[in-house]
Each structure stands twice: as structure tokens, then as C-alpha cells.
Amino acid sequence: MAERYPNVADHGLIGDLQTAALVDTNGTIDWFCCPRFDSPSIFASLLDAERGGFCSVRPATDDYVTRQLYIPNTAILITRFMTEAGVGEVVDFMPIAKGPATDRHRLVRLLRVVRGTMSFVAEIQPRFDYGRASHTIESAEGEGVMFSSADQTLTVHRVGGFVMHGPERAGKVEVVGDGIRVTGSLDAGEITGVVLESGGAKPKRVSPDELTEMFRDTRRYWREWNDRSTYTGRWREMVARSAMTLKLMTYAPTGALVAAPTAALPEQVGGERNWDYRYTWVRDASFSVYALLSLGYTDEAEAFVAWLMDRIHESVGTGSGPLKIMYRVDGSSDLVEETLDHFVGYRGSIPVRIGNGAADQLQLDIYGEAMDSIHLADTHGLQLPHVGWTQVAEMLDWVCENWDRPEEGIWETRGGQQNFTYGRFMCWIALDRGIRLARSRGRPADVVRWTEQRDAIYGQVMSKGWHPERGAFVQHQDTDVLDASLLVMPLMGFIAPRDPMWLSTLDAMDKELVSDSLVYRYNPSASxxxxxxxxxxxxxxxxxxxxxxxxxxxxxxxQFTFEKMLTYANHVGLYAEEIGLTGEQLGNFPQAFSHLSLINAAVNLDYQLDHGSGFVDPVLRKGRRAT
Structure with a gap:
């Protein structure tokens, strides 16, 4: 089965800021949902090679070598094929979807030969609604093809004269199953391709000039966006790629950042930890504000904070708490979890889940992350309006009343609620940041109550979150298990980074959770x-x-650990959620958390190396955190 499913890491990502696609190193698009990240799939052979659907371009021979790379400072992906007869390449990109949410999205596949001659086989096999919906095929002679299901369409536009030819100078197009296959060859300098478009467009011939304009506009967009970065540190290439990856996972109409553009890729091949990450977690996206502001991307940070404030506004007065832990990119919260029983899963990893049943969990830490991002935005001139502050104050009043409750915790465990240490100290962060805002801006608030509860949280974490026998802070009050989420305690200013209690905790983590610079979240066998x-x-x-x-x-x-971590990126600088025992990427891909934490580590480490350890980095100097 493995040969039919590429490694998770063998992919590049392209997108148009409303949806995205994965392209593997053999030129196959094996994941594409439309019109949004969280929409049903059109191509999903990554989860089922038979039923999922794909769009492939490859040499007609099995004797070839591939290389994949991005055009520098862009999200335009090149997959290069090298054979004895010639060198060809597929250039994949999505023109940026500008303005409000739209059903129209274009994916360009440009095929060219740069040396010699090469014969190709291209195949388009859409499978709508995760392979559950049937579709029709309508051919427009000389123009292209339209695939139509009840709710989705995919139009294939021909490029130019579609010059791919065979020995008789005539390429072959045929219907194969529920899709089409094109075979033929190109000589050096010849170019052809297709434009895949959603939204019901009629097939047409795309002129070379129109294609060139799409390419140049897309290249210009990404290079101009990349040039806005203010990062000048030691690891510019990796930081820039991580920033573009975060941008590719941002739903531009609302500013929401998805945790990953994929669903059901396993944390253990053959296992059941297969989650749908195509949604916006308050936690993940809040951490992104720090990464974005540290690189100078104020507009993106402001857009997310506005999205977050809309969620707070919608939920004030509800009985389930001011915030859910995750939402769809449009801010809705219908994330009912279901399994796709007709899919065999990535290399047999079942169940294949869409939706996310963790959406209704109680995870108290999200209030700390949300307030930290709001406070950080304020220090960069993005102040809350009166109504926004009123709603934040109501949220913090709720935190005062509810912080001492069992919960599911940051890792969304499904083993029952606990008094998690991370959730407790993040509630401390929520109240601490609220107090700072109230005092610095002269805003009305019950500061006395907030301070009392903040101090009570601090006392509980220091007494019950600390395990004297382990000499470490532990996962929750009824265990001796270590938890890597507590690594952010000094980063967020809860404890001094050289406090003996913290240094002892770090030593314990070194021995138990760290494996050759790689860090486990916790030991699931012990917890x-x-x-x-x-x-x-x-x-x-x-x-x-x-x-x-x-x-x-x-x-x-x-520095050694950071630079070693850079070697675990894939061939185009992308990271999944996890790294396995043999260095393989595991889980959904690429993962926003991985890339935003890389940016934050790079920025902070640069500053520490330049100024000596213990100094507060440039983003934090404006008063975000005390260390």
C-alpha cells in the first residue's frame, strides 16, 4: 500500500488565500478542497488512492528522477522531471483570489520541456464531496472539459493550442473512467498546460498572454508580500518560507488561520489519531499574532484580532463560555465530526475523520492565548474600541468565575477532564493581560477582582502544579507526568527563566521528553x-x-537544537505536525503551529544571541511579557 501513498513530506503547498492544494514530488495533486479550506474535497487520493480523486502529470516512462522547488520568494511550485531523453517540468500555482469570499478559484498547471524531448501522461480524475457524489463530463471541443456534480463543478480550460503532440504531431485525449487522460510529447521550448477552475465557468481556451499575466501577477504578489518582512536575522530563508506558509493557510476574507489545510493525516501510520485540522483554533491563531508582528505583518495580525473580537462579540452571554476552541474560517461553529467509512485512509489509517468533535471541549487556556494576542496587538497600536473592551471585560469576568474547573486541556485529550496546569497558568495570563490593558489605557474594569483571582491562580499553580518529588511542574494536579506545553511558562512571563523551580523542570524534561533535540508532548503511556x-x-x-x-x-x-530542527524540514522547507522515530513527517501537513513556532524561535534566538541570554526580544520590549 505504501507505494500508492507518497510520504507526507513529499509535497509542496500552493494556494490562493482561500483554499490550497498539495502537489507531490511526482507531479500529482492529491489533496484539494474547494471553494474553501474546509469545503469538501475534489482531489483526495492522499486518503484513498482509488476513491479520492487526483490530477497527475508525469513522464510516460518509469525511468525518471524528480526534483521539487519553489521559485524563490514565491508560492509558485516547480516539479522537475529528468530522463535520458530530456528535462521537463510542471509549474503549479494559484492566482490570488482577491476581495470577498468567492466560489471561483483557479489552479494553473503549466507543462514545459526545457531540454530534449519528453513524452507525458496527464490525468484528471475529480471525485466530488470526498468521493461521495457522482458527476457528469461535458466536453467542449477544442476548449476543454467541465466536470459537474450536484453541488460542485470543475472546469478544465485548455492553454493556447494545447501543443502536446505524439509521433504524428497529435496528442491524444480520452475519457478514462470518470475523468480524462492526455498523452503526447513536447520538444525543448514547447509549453502547454491546463487551468482548473471552480465555480461553474464554461470551458475556454486560455491564451498564452493571459497565462503569462496570471503567472506574473502571482509571482509579483508573493515577492511584494515577502519584501514587507522586517526580519533581518540569521535564518532568513527558513523564516520567509514559514511566513509564506502561514499566509497560504490564512483565509483572507476573514483573516482566520487554519491549523493545517489537510484532514485525517495520521499521527501514527495505521493508528486512529487522525483529525481534521482545516479550522481556526483560537490557540493556534493567537500565537500567530506574535509571529506576524515580529516580522512586520501588521495587517495580517490586525485582521485576525478583528476576527477574534467578532467571535467574542457573538458569544458574550451564552452559557457555554465566551469562546469555543475552534471555528470554521467564516466564524461559524458547526464542526460535527463524522467518519468517511468509504475511504481506506492514508496507508490504512482509519478512521478518516472530517469535522472535529473537540470543538465543544472546555479548554481554559484559550483565554490566555486570546488575551495575550489582544494585548500584544494593543502594544503595536491596534487598540480595542469601547464595545470591544466591554466584551473583553465580560470575558475576563467569566474567567474569574470558571478558571478553577476541570477541562480537556491544550492537547484535546479524550480521556476525561483534569485540572491541567497549562490551562491554569494561561488563565493567569488572561487576567494579567487584562489588568495591564485596563491600567495602561484607563479602561473601566473590576481590577481588584481580576487581581485577586490572578494571584489565586498563581498560588495554586505554584503549590498544586508543582510536584516536589519530581522537582518539576507537571501536567495536572493528580499526576507526576511531565508536559511540554509548560515550556511556555517562562516565555509568557509566568516564571523567571532562571528560577530554580523552572531550571529543575527543564532538566526533568531534558531527561524524559527530549530525544536528540526533538520533544514529545507528554508520555501517553504514563498519562x-x-x-x-x-x-x-x-x-x-x-x-x-x-x-x-x-x-x-x-x-x-x-542554537544547536534550532539548527538541528531545521534539518527536519522537507525538501521545500515545510513541516507537518510531528516527526517520527525515523525522521518522517507525521500528522496534518503543513502545520501552522510548526511554522509560527519556528518564526518565534528564530526571532527570539536571534535577539538572545545578539544581546545575551535573559534579554527581552524586540517584540516583547513594548511590554508584552515580563521575564
Whole structure:
């Protein structure tokens, strides 16, 4: 089965800021949902090679070598094929979808030969609604093809004269199953291709000039966006690629950042930890504000904070708490979890889940992350209006009343609620940031109550979250299990990075959670989480570990660990959620948490290396966190 499913890492990502597609190193689009990240799939052979659907372009021979790369400073992907007869390449990109949400999205596949001659086979096999909906094929002679289901369409526009030819100078187009196949060859300098378009457009011939304009506009957009970055540190290429990856996972009409553009890719091949990440987690996206502002992307940070404030506004006065832990990109909260029983899953990993049953969990930490991002935005001139502050104050009043409750925690375990240490100290962050805002802006608030509750949280974490026998802060009050989420305690200013209690905790994590610079979230065998199987090390935690090392005075260790982590990126600089025992990427891909934590670690480590450990980095100097 493995040969039919490429490695998770063997992909590049393209997108238009409303949806995205994965292209593997053999030139196959094996994941594409439309018109949004969280829409049903059109191509999903990554989850089922037979039923999922795909769009492939490859040499007609099996004797070839591939290379994949991005055009520098862009999200335009090149997959190059090298054979004895010639060198050809597929250039994949999506023109940026500008303005409000739209059903019209274009995906360009440009095929060219740069040396010699090459014969190709191209195949388009859409499968709508995760392979559950039938479709019709309508051919427009000389123009293209339209695939139509009850709710979705995919139009294939021909490019120019579609010059791919065979020995008789005539390429062959045929219907194969529920799709089409094109075979033929190109000589050096010849170009052809297709434009795939959603939204019901009629097939047409795309002129070379129109194609050139789409390419140049897309290239210009990404280069101009990349040029806005203010980062001038040591790891510019990796930071720039991570920033563009975050941008590709941002739904521009609302500013919401999805956790990943994929669903059901396993944390353990053959296991059941297969979640749908095509939604916006308050936690993940809140951490992105720090990454975006540290690179100078104020507009993107402001857009997300506005999205977050809309969610707070909608939920004030509801009985379930001011915020849900995740939403769809449009802000709606219908995320009913279901399984696609007709899909066999990535290399047999079932169940294949869409939707997310964790959406209704109680995770108290989200209030700390949300308030930290709001406070950070305020320090950069993005102040809350009166109504916004009133709603934030109501949310913090709710935190005062509810912080001392069992909950599911940051890792969304399904083994029952606990008094998680991370959730507690993040409630401290929520109240601390609210107090700072109230005082610095002279806003009305029950500061006395907020302060009393903040201090009560601090006392509980220091007494019940600390395990004297382990000499470490632990996952929750009724265990001795370590948890890598606590690596952010000094980063967020809850504890001094050289406090003996913290240094002892870091030493314990070194011995138990760190494996050759890679960091596990926790030990699931020691802390049952309601799920079978194991998982790899968590990339987010590994980058948190870098920052914790640097702030604790271990700068050499921090730099070595960071640069070692860079070697685990895939061939185009992308990271999944986890890294397995043999260095393979696991989980949904690419993962926003992984890339935003890389950016944050790079920015913070640069500053520590330039100024000495213990200094507050440039983003934090404006008063975000006390260390």
C-alpha cells in the first residue's frame, strides 16, 4: 500500500488565500478542497488512492528522477522531471483570489520541456464531496472539459493550442473512467498546460498572454508580500518560507488561520489519531499574532484580532463560555465530526475523520492565548474600541468565575477532564493581560477582582502544579507526568527563566521528553489520553524548547537544537505536525503551529544571541511579557 501513498513530506503547498492544494514530488495533486479550506474535497487520493480523486502529470516512462522547488520568494511550485531523453517540468500555482469570499478559484498547471524531448501522461480524475457524489463530463471541443456534480463543478480550460503532440504531431485525449487522460510529447521550448477552475465557468481556451499575466501577477504578489518582512536575522530563508506558509493557510476574507489545510493525516501510520485540522483554533491563531508582528505583518495580525473580537462579540452571554476552541474560517461553529467509512485512509489509517468533535471541549487556556494576542496587538497600536473592551471585560469576568474547573486541556485529550496546569497558568495570563490593558489605557474594569483571582491562580499553580518529588511542574494536579506545553511558562512571563523551580523542570524534561533535540508532548503511556497508539515528537514543542533553552542561559544548546530542527524540514522547507522515530513527517501537513513556532524561535534566538541570554526580544520590549 505504501507505494500508492507518497510520504507526507513529499509535497509542496500552493494556494490562493482561500483554499490550497498539495502537489507531490511526482507531479500529482492529491489533496484539494474547494471553494474553501474546509469545503469538501475534489482531489483526495492522499486518503484513498482509488476513491479520492487526483490530477497527475508525469513522464510516460518509469525511468525518471524528480526534483521539487519553489521559485524563490514565491508560492509558485516547480516539479522537475529528468530522463535520458530530456528535462521537463510542471509549474503549479494559484492566482490570488482577491476581495470577498468567492466560489471561483483557479489552479494553473503549466507543462514545459526545457531540454530534449519528453513524452507525458496527464490525468484528471475529480471525485466530488470526498468521493461521495457522482458527476457528469461535458466536453467542449477544442476548449476543454467541465466536470459537474450536484453541488460542485470543475472546469478544465485548455492553454493556447494545447501543443502536446505524439509521433504524428497529435496528442491524444480520452475519457478514462470518470475523468480524462492526455498523452503526447513536447520538444525543448514547447509549453502547454491546463487551468482548473471552480465555480461553474464554461470551458475556454486560455491564451498564452493571459497565462503569462496570471503567472506574473502571482509571482509579483508573493515577492511584494515577502519584501514587507522586517526580519533581518540569521535564518532568513527558513523564516520567509514559514511566513509564506502561514499566509497560504490564512483565509483572507476573514483573516482566520487554519491549523493545517489537510484532514485525517495520521499521527501514527495505521493508528486512529487522525483529525481534521482545516479550522481556526483560537490557540493556534493567537500565537500567530506574535509571529506576524515580529516580522512586520501588521495587517495580517490586525485582521485576525478583528476576527477574534467578532467571535467574542457573538458569544458574550451564552452559557457555554465566551469562546469555543475552534471555528470554521467564516466564524461559524458547526464542526460535527463524522467518519468517511468509504475511504481506506492514508496507508490504512482509519478512521478518516472530517469535522472535529473537540470543538465543544472546555479548554481554559484559550483565554490566555486570546488575551495575550489582544494585548500584544494593543502594544503595536491596534487598540480595542469601547464595545470591544466591554466584551473583553465580560470575558475576563467569566474567567474569574470558571478558571478553577476541570477541562480537556491544550492537547484535546479524550480521556476525561483534569485540572491541567497549562490551562491554569494561561488563565493567569488572561487576567494579567487584562489588568495591564485596563491600567495602561484607563479602561473601566473590576481590577481588584481580576487581581485577586490572578494571584489565586498563581498560588495554586505554584503549590498544586508543582510536584516536589519530581522537582518539576507537571501536567495536572493528580499526576507526576511531565508536559511540554509548560515550556511556555517562562516565555509568557509566568516564571523567571532562571528560577530554580523552572531550571529543575527543564532538566526533568531534558531527561524524559527530549530525544536528540526533538520533544514529545507528554508520555501517553504514563498519562492515558483516551486514544490507542503512540505518536511522534511534536514540532511545536521542539521550537518552544529552543526558546526555553535560550532564556535559561543555554544559548549554545538553543542554537544547536534550532539548527538541528531545521534539518527536519522537507525538501521545500515545510513541516507537518510531528516527526517520527525515523525522521518522517507525521500528522496534518503543513502545520501552522510548526511554522509560527519556528518564526518565534528564530526571532527570539536571534535577539538572545545578539544581546545575551535573559534579554527581552524586540517584540516583547513594548511590554508584552515580563521575564
Amino acid at each position: 492515558p489520553d483516551g486514544l490507542r497508539g503512540s505518536e511522534g515528537t511534536f514540532t511545536l514543542c521542539s521550537f518552544w524548547y529552543v526558546d526555553a533553552l535560550a532564556r535559561s542561559g543555554r544559548l549554545d544548546d538553543a
